[in-house]
Amino acid sequence: MELNDTLRDIAKKLLEEGRVDAVLGFRQSSLAHMTEPFLATTAEQADQLVFNSCCRMNLAVYLTPDLFRSGRPESGKKSPRVAVTAKGCDSRNIVTQIQENRYKRDQVHIIGLPCTGMADKAKLLAAAPEGIDTITEKNGTLILSRDGKETVVSKTEVLQSNCLSCIIRNPVIRDEMAGDPVPELDMDSHPDRFADVAEIEALSPADKAGFFETLVSDCTRCYACRNACPLCYCPVCFVDESRPQWVGKTIAPTDVMAFHLLRAFHDAGRCTDCGACEAACPMDIPMRAFTRKTIKDAREGFGWETGMDLNLRPPLDRFDLKDPGDFIR
Amino acid sequence: MKPIHIKKEAFGPAMAKAMETYAVAGPVPDREDAKRRHLFRCLEKGETPDLEYTATQLSPKALLFPQAETMFRFKVPSGGKKAPFLEAESFKERPLAVVGIRPYDARAFDMLTLNFDSKDYKDPFFLKRCHQMVRVGLADTTLKDTNFSTACGTGPFDTTALDILLAKTEDAYIGTVITAKGKSFAAAAGFEAGSAEDTKALARMKQEAESRMRPGPDFSALADADTLDLHGEDHWARLAFSCINCGSCTFSCPTCWCFDIQDEVTGNDGVRLRLWDTCMTDLYSAHASGHNPRQERFKRFRNRFMHKLKYFPDKYGQGIMCVGCGRCIDNCPVGIDIRTIIGEMNAKAAGAAKAAGTAKTGGTDKATEAAS
Ligand code: SF4
Numbered sequence: 001m002e003l004n005d006t007l008r009d010i011a012k013k014l015l016e017e018g019r020v021d022a023v024l025g026f027r028q029s030s031l032a033h034m035t036e037p038f039l040a041t042t043a044e045q046a047d048q049l050v051f052n053s054c055c056r057m058n059l060a061v062y063l064t065p066d067l068f069r070s071g072r073p074e075s076g077k078k079s080p081r082v083a084v085t086a087k088g089c090d091s092r093n094i095v096t097q098i099q100e101n102r103y104k105r106d107q108v109h110i111i112g113l114p115c116t117g118m119a120d121k122a123k124l125l126a127a128a129p130e131g132i133d134t135i136t137e138k139n140g141t142l143i144l145s146r147d148g149k150e151t152v153v154s155k156t157e158v159l160q161s162n163c164l165s166c167i168i169r170n171p172v173i174r175d176e177m178a179g180d181p182v183p184e185l186d187m188d189s190h191p192d193r194f195a196d197v198a199e200i201e202a203l204s205p206a207d208k209a210g211f212f213e214t215l216v217s218d219c220t221r222c223y224a225c226r227n228a229c230p231l232c233y234c235p236v237c238f239v240d241e242s243r244p245q246w247v248g249k250t251i252a253p254t255d256v257m258a259f260h261l262l263r264a265f266h267d268a269g270r271c272t273d274c275g276a277c278e279a280a281c282p283m284d285i286p287m288r289a290f291t292r293k294t295i296k297d298a299r300e301g302f303g304w305e306t307g308m309d310l311n312l313r314p315p316l317d318r319f320d321l322k323d324p325g326d327f328i329r
Numbered sequence: 330m331k332p333i334h335i336k337k338e339a340f341g342p343a344m345a346k347a348m349e350t351y352a353v354a355g356p357v358p359d360r361e362d363a364k365r366r367h368l369f370r371c372l373e374k375g376e377t378p379d380l381e382y383t384a385t386q387l388s389p390k391a392l393l394f395p396q397a398e399t400m401f402r403f404k405v406p407s408g409g410k411k412a413p414f415l416e417a418e419s420f421k422e423r424p425l426a427v428v429g430i431r432p433y434d435a436r437a438f439d440m441l442t443l444n445f446d447s448k449d450y451k452d453p454f455f456l457k458r459c460h461q462m463v464r465v466g467l468a469d470t471t472l473k474d475t476n477f478s479t480a481c482g483t484g485p486f487d488t489t490a491l492d493i494l495l496a497k498t499e500d501a502y503i504g505t506v507i508t509a510k511g512k513s514f515a516a517a518a519g520f521e522a523g524s525a526e527d528t529k530a531l532a533r534m535k536q537e538a539e540s541r542m543r544p545g546p547d548f549s550a551l552a553d554a555d556t557l558d559l560h561g562e563d564h565w566a567r568l569a570f571s572c573i574n575c576g577s578c579t580f581s582c583p584t585c586w587c588f589d590i591q592d593e594v595t596g597n598d599g600v601r602l603r604l605w606d607t608c609m610t611d612l613y614s615a616h617a618s619g620h621n622p623r624q625e626r627f628k629r630f631r632n633r634f635m636h637k638l639k640y641f642p643d644k645y646g647q648g649i650m651c652v653g654c655g656r657c658i659d660n661c662p663v664g665i666d667i668r669t670i671i672g673e674m675n676a677k678a679a680g681a682a683k684a685a686g687t688a689k690t691g692g693t694d695k696a697t698e699a700a701s
C-alpha cells in the first residue's frame with residue numbers, strides 16, 4: 001500500500017476509535033511545491049493528509065500548550081491527546097520538547113514517517129523556471145510537470161543540504177510507522193559530516209566576521225526562521241522584549257548579527273538540524289551555518305546528539321562528575 | 330503617449346547618461362550563488378538595471394518607505410537641567426528614477442501614499458521622495474503562477490501609476506512615455522522615439538500576457554458584507570492554523586505600510602527611527618498595560634486579511650489593499666495562499682447576502698437557516 005494511504009488509514013482509525021482528538025500532519029497547498037501543516041479532527045479531514053518531499057516544516061512547532069489546552073472539557077479529559085506525523089528530525093524535536101517539559105510522552109501519539117529527505121524549494125523552482133503544476137515522485141526522482149511537459153530531476157540533486165548529512169531518517173520514538181523504515185545514511189560519524197563547519201572554522205577571525213556578515217546581509221528580520229523552529233517557543237523572544245530592550249530593531253549589521261548569534265546560542269544542544277528555519281526563510285539565507293557549529297561543539301565537547309533518547313538529560317542542564325571540562329571540577 | 334524604442338545594447342549607455350541627472354534604482358542580481366534572485370536598490374555609477382530579471386522576493390517599496398529610517402536626531406544634555414533638543418534630518422536626496430519596476434508594484438506606491446499623505450498628517454520625507462520620483466516600469470512578461478494583478482484592477486502592463494512603460498522584446502525595449510516626468514527622463518536618458526509598429530507590438534504583448542494569467546479570486550461579495558459579520562465568522566481559527574505569524578508576507582508585500590517608532594540613545598545622543606512593523610506579531614498590538622487585544626495567533630492572521638480586504642476598501646473606497654503581485658504566496662513558508670483566503674471570505678459573505686435576500690423576499694425561517 002502507498003504510504004499516503006497507510007497514513008490516512010492510521011489517522012482515521014485513531015480518530016474513529018477516539019484514541020486521539022486530532023491528527024497533526026501536512027496537506028497539499030495551492031502550490032505544487034508546497035504543503036501546509038494541517039490539523040485533522042475528523043476521519044473525513046484525515047483524507048487530506050499527505051507526506052512527500054515538500055513537507056519541509058517541522059510539525060513539533062505546532063505542539064503548543066494552546067493545542068493541548070484546546071481539548072474538549074466536556075469529554076472529561078484533562079488535555080487532549082494529539083497524534084502527530086513525524087519525520088526523523090521532527091521526532092528528535094519532540095523528544096527535546098518532552099525533555100524540556102513542554103508536554104508528556106503520553107499526550108502525543110507519534111505516527112512515524114520514514115523520510116528520504118526534503119526537496120529544497122529554491123532548487124526545485126530553479127529546475128523548473130516555467131513553473132510547476134504537479135510533482136510526482138518515483139524511484140528516487142521527482143517528475144515536475146508543467147502544461148504536460150515533464151522535467152525529471154533526481155531527488156539527491158535537489159535535496160535540502162541538511163538532509164544530505166541527516167543522522168537519523170526514521171523517527172527515534174514512535175507509536176507506529178506509516179511505512180517501512182528507510183535505510184540510514186550513517187552520517188553520524190562520517191568524516192564529511194561537518195566539512196562545511198570546518199571550512200568556516202579555518203577562516204581568520206576577520207574573514208569569519210566577513211563571511212557571516214555577507215551571509216545575513218539580506219535578512220529582513222521577518223523572523224520566519226525563528227517562528228518555524230520548534231525550539232523557539234519562548235513566550236516572548238529576546239528580540240521582542242521591550243522592557244528592557246536587548247537588541248536594536250534595525251537591519252544594520254550589528255542588530256541583525258545580534259539576533260542570529262543569540263538565537264544560535266539559545267539553540268545549542270537543542271538543534272536537530274531539521275532545516276525548517278532555512279526552508280522558511282524568504283531570502284534563502286543559509287542561517288544553519290550558525291546552529292551547525294553548536295551541533296558540532298555539543299558533539300565534540302559533550303558527546304551529545306540532540307533528541308536521540310528520552311532518558312538522557314541535555315548537556316546544558318546536567319552536572320556530570322565525568323565531565324571532560326576542567327573548569328567544572 | 331509617445332512610443333519609444335531602445336536597442337538592448339543602447340540601454341546601458343542610456344542609463345549612464347540618465348545618471349548625470351537622476352539617481353537610478355533598479356533590479357540587480359543579488360549574489361552570484363543565488364541566480365534567481367534580484368533585489369531593487371539604488372545603483373552605483375557603472376551599474377545598469379537588469380531588465381532581464383523575472384521577479385524579486387521583496388517589493389521595491391523600501392525605495393520609498395525604507396525598512397529603517399532616521400526621522401531626527403536629538404541630544405539629551407547631562408545634568409537634567411537643560412531640555413533635550415532636536416535636529417531634523419535634512420532631505421538631500423536627488424530625484425530617484427526607479428527603472429524596471431513592475432506596473433502593479435508602482436500601483437502599490439500609490440496605495441502607500443494614502444497612508445503618508447492624509448488630511449491629518451503629511452509625511453515630509455515620503456512625500457518629497459514620492460513627488461520627485463520617476464517610475465520607469467517594465468511590463469511583466471514572465472508572470473509567475475501566483476500573480477493575480479489583473480483581478481486586483483491593475484496588471485502586467487498597467488500604465489496608471491507609471492511615467493514610462495517599457496516591455497522587453499528579443500533585441501530591444503519598446504514602450505511608451507506616459508507623463509511629463511517621463512518625458513524629461515526619456516530626454517535625459519536619450520531614449521530613441523519608436524514607431525506605430527511598436528505601439529501595436531505593445532498592445533499585442535499585453536493581450537498575450539493577460540490571456541496567459543490564471544483566473545484570480547472573486548471578492549465581489551466583500552464590499553457589501555457587514556464588517557463585524559466577516560470578523561466574527563467561525564472559520565478564522567481553522568484558516569489560520571498553519572500560520573506561524575512570521576512577517577514574511579507583510580514585509581514582502583508592496584502595499585503593507587505599517588511601522589513602529591523607536592528611540593535609540595547612546596550616551597547623550599539619540600536617534601528616532603521609523604521601522605517596518607507587521608500586524609502578524611504579538612508586539613504589534615501589545616498595549617502598554619500589558620493587555621493585548623490580539624493575543625491569539627488567529628486574531629493577528631485575521632487582521633491582515635480584514636485590513637486588506639475590508640477595512641482598507643471601506644475607508645478609502647479604492648478597492649482592496651492588494652495589487653496581486655503574489656509575493657506573499659511565494660514567500661509563505663507554510664503554503665498559505667491569499668487567493669484561497671479571499672475565496673473563503675467571499676463565500677461566507679455571499680452566503681450571508683443570499684440568506685438575507687431570502688429572508689427579505691419572505692422566505693421561511695427554514696430556508697434562511699439552510700442558506701446560512
Ligand atoms: S527568515 Fe530569513 S530573512 Fe527572516 S529573519 Fe530569518 S534569516 Fe532573516
Ligand code: SF4
Pocket residue numbers: 058093228229230231267270271272273274275276277278288291
Ligand atoms: S534551528 Fe533550524 S535546524 Fe535547528 S531545530 Fe530550529 S528550525 Fe530546525
Ligand code: SF4
Pocket residue numbers: 571572573574575576577578579609660661662663664665
Ligand atoms: S508568511 Fe505565511 S506563515 Fe508567515 S505570517 Fe504570513 S501567512 Fe503566516
Ligand code: SF4
Pocket residue numbers: 578581582583584585637650651652653654655656657658667
Ligand atoms: S497581499 Fe500578497 S499578493 Fe497582495 S500585494 Fe501584498 S504581497 Fe502582493
Ligand code: SF4
Pocket residue numbers: 579584585586587606607608609632633634636637
Ligand atoms: S496587513 Fe497588517 S502589516 Fe499590512 S498594512 Fe495591514 S495592518 Fe499593516
